[in-house]
Amino acid sequence: MAFTLRPVWGEKLVGRENDVVEIVNSITKNKTGVALYGVRRVGKTSLFYEVENRLKKEPHVKVLYLSLWGLLPSTLENFLLELLIKVLSTHLPEVSIKFREIMKLDLPSIKKNFEHVKISETLKDKVVYLLDVWKNKEIDTYKIAQDIFKLPQKLAEENNCVTVILLDEFPTVLKYEGGKSIVEFLRTLNEKQDRVVYSIAGSERSTMEQVALDANSPFYKQFISKEVMPLDKESISKFIKDNLAWLKIKDDAIDVIYRYSSGLPYHINLIGITIENSRFELKEGSVLDGKTVEKFILRFLKREGSLYYTEEFESLGEQEKHILGTMALYGASNPKDMERITHKAASYISAYLYRLKKKKIVMQDLHGAYRIRDPMFEQWLKYELKGLE
Ligand SMILES: Nc1ncnc2c1ncn2[C@@H]1O[C@H](COP(=O)(O)OP(=O)(O)OP(=O)(O)O)[C@@H](O)[C@H]1O
Numbered sequence: 001m002a003f004t005l006r007p008v009w010g011e012k013l014v015g016r017e018n019d020v021v022e023i024v025n026s027i028t029k030n031k032t033g034v035a036l037y038g039v040r041r042v043g044k045t046s047l048f049y050e051v052e053n054r055l056k057k058e059p060h061v062k063v064l065y066l067s068l069w070g071l072l073p074s075t076l077e078n079f080l081l082e083l084l085i086k087v088l089s090t091h092l093p094e095v096s097i098k099f100r101e102i103m104k105l106d107l108p109s110i111k112k113n114f115e116h117v118k119i120s121e122t123l124k125d126k127v128v129y130l131l132d133v134w135k136n137k138e139i140d141t142y143k144i145a146q147d148i149f150k151l152p153q154k155l156a157e158e159n160n161c162v163t164v165i166l167l168d169e170f171p172t173v174l175k176y177e178g179g180k181s182i183v184e185f186l187r188t189l190n191e192k193q194d195r196v197v198y199s200i201a202g203s204e205r206s207t208m209e210q211v212a213l214d215a216n217s218p219f220y221k222q223f224i225s226k227e228v229m230p231l232d233k234e235s236i237s238k239f240i241k242d243n244l245a246w247l248k249i250k251d252d253a254i255d256v257i258y259r260y261s262s263g264l265p266y267h268i269n270l271i272g273i274t275i276e277n278s279r280f281e282l283k284e285g286s287v288l289d290g291k292t293v294e295k296f297i298l299r300f301l302k303r304e305g306s307l308y309y310t311e312e313f314e315s316l317g318e319q320e321k322h323i324l325g326t327m328a329l330y331g332a333s334n335p336k337d338m339e340r341i342t343h344k345a346a347s348y349i350s351a352y353l354y355r356l357k358k359k360k361i362v363m364q365d366l367h368g369a370y371r372i373r374d375p376m377f378e379q380w381l382k383y384e385l386k387g388l389e
């Protein structure tokens with residue numbers, strides 16, 4: 001099946017050519033990385049995957065991607081260790097030490113891995129030390145972090161290339177004990193290292209502000225900040241038509257997909273999967289119109305919406321849930337209307353709306369009216385709160 005909920009790259013990535021070229025050029029020509037931000041599931045990781053894919057083809061560039069989300073447990077030590085392993089495997093593919101093996105390898109076995117590696121003896125000693133040090137009971141993590149962050153530059157100097165490091169979900173670093181000082185250190189280092197280009201990505205604007213976008217943040221102006229936007233209608237149309245080539249897709253079907261997905265590629269994939277799964281109802285070559293798509297979307301939300309939205313909804317406070325419910329069920333779009341329905345003061349409601357807006361769950365249009373950002377979430381709320389029709 002062509003639709004997927006995992007990050008994509010290469011031919012599967014649609015509508016991002018300009019972004020990819022811009023980021024690759026910034027990295028290779030100006031040696032300036034990017035700070036990518038954008039709402040959940042808009043396609044930040046996919047964009048990084050493709051940038052990695054393109055940079056792998058560049059001579060004199062060694063690129064690595066690391067997400068701070070997949071680390072278990074999510075600690076500074078694990079992040080450093082994983083970074084170390086990635087840096088090594090990127091520069092020295094002949095060294096095959098795996099992340100999970102480190103603790104099991106004794107010093108002679110680590111050294112053995114480096115016997116035929118063509119780097120200077122000093123660097124070799126350093127690397128071996130950094131791989132071995134984790135077995136000590138008490139380690140100075142900050143000191144080790146400094147050494148690890150210096151490696152990409154040293155390896156690039158010896159290999160006559162540039163190291164590009166793409167760090168996904170980077171603001172997670174702030175949650176680590178000692179994470180803040182690491183970010184500070186990385187910043188000063190970043191200014192000095194001429195052969196390393198970092199790029200970072202994160203979903204929450206507020207935490208990205210803390211590290212890169214805000215004037216008081218450590219990385220301010222060290223990156224080009226770039227918001228990843230939802231896909232435009234043209235890209236959606238191409239995406240859908242390419243993947244559902246067995247159907248005749250009417251324009252109003254694309255309109256409905258655009259409306260329900262609000263351009264979020266994750267949603268487009270979900271809708272695509274839903275249509276694929278309805279294959280038994282649609283014959284090869286039949287026409288897919290807006291009404292049919294809507295029917296499939298609503299059926300999907302009724303059956304499986306909870307799987308996707310319960311967690312998001314349950315993570316909210318009781319008042320936030322109440323306000324969202326009022327918006328979904330009564331179509332209320334301003335604090336005054338909500339006051340009439342909930343009998344709570346408009347100023348009180350405004351404060352919660354502000355919080356929901358900060359969380360990117362509601363948005364305000366040009367006229368100041370509030371609405372739930374994700375139309376599929378809104379529709380699911382209607383079902384959840386009203387009971388199935
Ligand atoms: N340009 C694109 N073309 C087609 N599909 C895409 C594109 N970008 C993202 N997708 C799809 O959208 C979904 C989300 O993509 P991705 O994981 O890259 O987003 P994200 O912003 O990193 O999400 P998260 O906030 O969860 O980290 C996946 O199903 C992926 O296949």
Ligand SMILES: [Mg+2]
Nearest residue numbers: 044045046168
């Ligand atoms: Mg991601």
